[in-house]
Amino acid sequence: MPPRLPRSGGGNGGRGPAGLLLSRDAPAVDEIESLRFRGSGLTLAADGAGPAGGPVILFLHGSGQTRQSWRRALAEAAARGYRGIALDLRGHGDSDWSPDGRYGLPLFAADLREVIAQLPRPPVLVGASLGGLVSILVCGELPAPASALVLVDIAPRVEERGAREVIAFMDSAPDGFASLEEAADAVSAYLPHRERPRDTRGLQRNLRLRNGRWYWHWDPAFMQMGRDAGAKHRFDGPNPFEQPARSLRLPTLLLRGGRSQIVSEASVREFHEWVPHAEYIDIAGAHHMVAGDANDAFNDAVFGFIDRQGGAA
Template identity: 65%
Template sequence: MGGSERSTFRGLGVDLAADVAGPTSGTPVLFLHGSGQTRRSWGKALNEGARRGFRAVALDLRGHGDSQWSPDGRYDLGLFADDLAAVLEQFPAPPIVVGASLGGLAGMLTAAATPRLVRALVLVDITARIEFDGTKEVMDFMGSGLNGFATLDEAADAVAAYLPHRERPKDTRGIARNLGLRDGRYYWHWDPAFMQMGKDAAQRRGAPDRLVAAARALTVPTLLLRGGRSRIVSDAGAREFLEHVPHAEHVDIADAHHMIAGDANDAFNQAVFDFVSRH
């Protein structure tokens, strides 16, 4: 990936893969992807961070990409936050954490619980209030690939159906990096057991209150970056978050959907690195 190097961090009992770019003396910026994604979704942001002199790190969360899967098949927000806290302890200085969706939730929980580990926080289209319909669309898409795909073109068709606002790529080499070939079929690079996350009734009941409490406890500089067409974060959800976190900054990217970095990369980089450069 550009001029990046492969690295490994230790989470809570699992090894987590990462790409690292930029000068070792640069302020560290840690990018965390969303559900079903991998560190490769940050390719352009990683390179831009390195170009600007930051020590940019893109991490695969447990059960995703090249990171180890949970040995017991368990996944929950607390576990992702524990992994993140362990990773942050391995940095020479507190990084600026940029988290999309699931990665943002882990970042918010960790920054609230141990602010000494986080220099600043960027939440990419995620708040304490998550819209059900948008979440269901994400999980339905992930579920549709559980049995794998016969060809790369079939996988590309599934992505195009899920993201109709994007032009379907003619070259499947990019999508191939997010798939693995097993028994003659292509599977996404994430643990199928991840689909059980949130199925436990006690977890579902406690999660909203825990996220609101974490938002209210945030003291680090915070930016909420929202896609104007997001179905995960509504206008009301963004306003509510800013009431919980009065010191937070807020940027809407009008034509972007949930995956802002992919939908409007230039606008995303401008908003993120303007904030990062000030903190």
């Protein structure tokens, strides 16, 4: 395992940017270990919880999010005897930014392979959105470097309208915010179904203070990848995720938010054609940020699936 770092301290965690409302039941800070992993030419930050010798569950967030989005899932993993690890992808959170400003799925996949190689055993991968797409690419390789795969509201076919909304929100504040209150207002406008947090201090985990203004906690250069992807969601040729998906042989669960605008019922049917052995659970009432919208149902579905795989042994 990678060396432990001093605990970051402060705050109670949060989700973001597409789910920045704070998690009231996040584990106490002293239960979380700060970790570093070697990525592909850079260093990646992570949080760990649970017994070091337990079966490993590696959580991968979506575009514009950070490892903080998995705080409650880490607590649940630790309580069940698993070793939960939540990673900041390159250009996000406290991980290094790409030195040349380039981002793309092959780079994220190369990072993931490096991280898995540093783990004591093949992990269960739980990937939301971007993290799920990267997981499909890596797990479609044979032999797969993971023991099981959970896709959280993401499938090879991404609905264009939902993707455009996410990209538009991420691109909506290039000059940052004058205050945490202003940032919270922006999140509430984007996610009106979520209760606005009364205490906005937790947002500091998802923002960086530069020259007196608050900016989202990701490399601005990452947004070019989002803009490029936004123009390509209607694949002109073969879907580049089809072959990796058809190559999946490990136990797989597709978890969809019932109100998702990213994964449609048609996307689910197509995924089942390509991965017929995959399990599928629809969580009614949840939007794209399933873990934040319906945390208990999310935990029941994910950990129930992992337990059925023999505890990811």
